[in-house]
Amino acid sequence: MAIEPLAYRMRPKTLDDVIGQQHLIGPHTPLYKMITQGHVPSILLYGEPGIGKTSIAYAIAGSSNLPFFALNATQSGKKDIEDIVVEVRLHGKVLLFLDEIHRFNKLQQDTLLPHVESGGIVLIGATTENPFHDVNPAIRSRCGEIAQLKRLTVEEMCTVLQRALTDRERGLGKYAIDIREEQLTMIATASNGDARKALTLLESVYYASDDVDNTTVISDRAIESLAKRIGVYGDQKGSHFYNLLSALQKSVRGSDIDAAMYYLAHLLESGDLVAVNRRLLVMAYEDVGIANPSVGAHVLAAVQAAERLGMPEARIPLANAVAMMCLNEKSNSAYKAVDAATRAIHEGKTGDIPLHLRDTHYAGATTLGHGGYQYPHDFPIGSFGGWVNQQYLPDELVGTQFYTPTSAGEEKRLAAIYERLQQFKRT
Structure with a gap:
C-alpha cells in the first residue's frame, strides 16, 4: 500500500471529482463555469478542517492550465513568496x-499583495477562521469571492x-474488503462532516480488522473503538x-433544550471550561433576567461547582x-433599559443631576443648594414599602422611558408595580 495517507491520496483531481460543496463549485455555479472556461479568480475558502478547502484548491488546479x-x-x-514571484516572471x-x-x-502580505492585484x-x-475577523482587508478586497464551505x-x-x-x-479498491452499508454509515456519522476524518477512520479500521480467507472483514467493534479517538475539532x-x-446562547434563548445540550457538550469537549462558565453566567442575566431573578444565583452556584469539580463532573451542574435557563421564562428588558440609557448619553442627552439628589455628606452642601431629598421609606405605600413622587432624572430628560417591561414570569408582577407607579407620577 502507498505510503501517503488515504485521505491525501483520495483528493479530487478536477472539479467534477469534488463531493459536496455543490452550492459553491457545482456544475451550475458561476465559479465552476468561470474555471472551466479558463478564468480562475482569486478566492478565499472558509470553513472547518476536513470539509474540502484543500481538496477544492487542488481540484481547481487540476481543472486549470496554470502552474500550481x-x-x-x-x-x-x-x-517563499519571492520564489513564487520568480515563477510569475517565468510563466x-x-x-x-x-x-x-x-x-x-x-x-508577507505586503510581498504578496501587488502580484495578486496585478493578476500575476x-x-x-484557505482558513478555518472567519476571514472578516482574521484575514487582512487588503487580501480580502483582492479576492473575487469569499466562500463559506459546509460540512x-x-x-x-x-x-x-x-x-x-x-x-x-x-484507494483500497485492489483489496478484498467485506464492509456493510450500515458500517459505512457508522464511519460517516462518526466523522461529523469531516471527510479527512472519515477516510482516516476507514483506513485505520481496515488495518485493525481481521483477515478471513484473504478478505478483510470489517467489524463493528473496530469502528466503535477507533471512532472514539478521532476527537472533536474546537480551537479555543x-x-x-x-x-x-x-x-x-441562541438555543437557550429560543428554549430548545436539545440543541442547547448538543452545543454545551461540544463546547465541553473543546476544553475551555472558563469560557463556557462565563457565557452561561451572562445568559442567566441577559436572557432570563428579571423574568426569574433567582436563576442568576442558581447558575452562579452551578458555575462555581463546575470550577471546583473540573471535567468530566463539571458537565453535571x-x-x-x-x-x-432553557425552560424558564425569558426577559431582556433590564439590560435593554441600560443599553437605551447608554445610547442616550452617547447622543448627548444629558443634564445636571437635580440638586435634591446630590451628595450632602459634607459641610457647605446647603450653601451650594444641595438638599431637599425626600426619603421614600418615610412614605409607606401599601405592601410595596415606601414611595414618594419626586424628580430623579435631570430636567432635560424628565419623561424619558428607558425601561419597557414584559409580562413574563416574575416580571409580570414587577411590570404591574411599574405601571402603578407610573400612574402615581401622573396624578
Missing part, C-alpha cells in the same frame, strides 16, 4: 494555494468512502469555538444550569 504552487502560512516566509501567471492564510504577517498570482486562500452530509460522506473503497489506483481561540458559544 502550494504553501502553508504557518511554515512559509517572505523568501506570466501562477496559481497559489495558501493554507492557513490568516497566519500571514504584514511583511491567482490566490486561493459534508452523511450521504456525501458515504459517497466519499465508497469511492475510496472502489478506487484501485489511489478560533472562530468555530465562538460560533459554538453563540449557538449555545452545567447541564442543570442550561436546562433551567
Whole structure:
C-alpha cells in the first residue's frame, strides 16, 4: 500500500471529482463555469478542517492550465513568496494555494499583495477562521469571492468512502474488503462532516480488522473503538469555538433544550471550561433576567461547582444550569433599559443631576443648594414599602422611558408595580 495517507491520496483531481460543496463549485455555479472556461479568480475558502478547502484548491488546479504552487502560512516566509514571484516572471501567471492564510504577517502580505492585484498570482486562500475577523482587508478586497464551505452530509460522506473503497489506483479498491452499508454509515456519522476524518477512520479500521480467507472483514467493534479517538475539532481561540458559544446562547434563548445540550457538550469537549462558565453566567442575566431573578444565583452556584469539580463532573451542574435557563421564562428588558440609557448619553442627552439628589455628606452642601431629598421609606405605600413622587432624572430628560417591561414570569408582577407607579407620577 502507498505510503501517503488515504485521505491525501483520495483528493479530487478536477472539479467534477469534488463531493459536496455543490452550492459553491457545482456544475451550475458561476465559479465552476468561470474555471472551466479558463478564468480562475482569486478566492478565499472558509470553513472547518476536513470539509474540502484543500481538496477544492487542488481540484481547481487540476481543472486549470496554470502552474500550481502550494504553501502553508504557518511554515512559509517572505523568501517563499519571492520564489513564487520568480515563477510569475517565468510563466506570466501562477496559481497559489495558501493554507492557513490568516497566519500571514504584514511583511508577507505586503510581498504578496501587488502580484495578486496585478493578476500575476491567482490566490486561493484557505482558513478555518472567519476571514472578516482574521484575514487582512487588503487580501480580502483582492479576492473575487469569499466562500463559506459546509460540512459534508452523511450521504456525501458515504459517497466519499465508497469511492475510496472502489478506487484501485489511489484507494483500497485492489483489496478484498467485506464492509456493510450500515458500517459505512457508522464511519460517516462518526466523522461529523469531516471527510479527512472519515477516510482516516476507514483506513485505520481496515488495518485493525481481521483477515478471513484473504478478505478483510470489517467489524463493528473496530469502528466503535477507533471512532472514539478521532476527537472533536474546537480551537479555543478560533472562530468555530465562538460560533459554538453563540449557538449555545441562541438555543437557550429560543428554549430548545436539545440543541442547547448538543452545543454545551461540544463546547465541553473543546476544553475551555472558563469560557463556557462565563457565557452561561451572562445568559442567566441577559436572557432570563428579571423574568426569574433567582436563576442568576442558581447558575452562579452551578458555575462555581463546575470550577471546583473540573471535567468530566463539571458537565453535571452545567447541564442543570442550561436546562433551567432553557425552560424558564425569558426577559431582556433590564439590560435593554441600560443599553437605551447608554445610547442616550452617547447622543448627548444629558443634564445636571437635580440638586435634591446630590451628595450632602459634607459641610457647605446647603450653601451650594444641595438638599431637599425626600426619603421614600418615610412614605409607606401599601405592601410595596415606601414611595414618594419626586424628580430623579435631570430636567432635560424628565419623561424619558428607558425601561419597557414584559409580562413574563416574575416580571409580570414587577411590570404591574411599574405601571402603578407610573400612574402615581401622573396624578
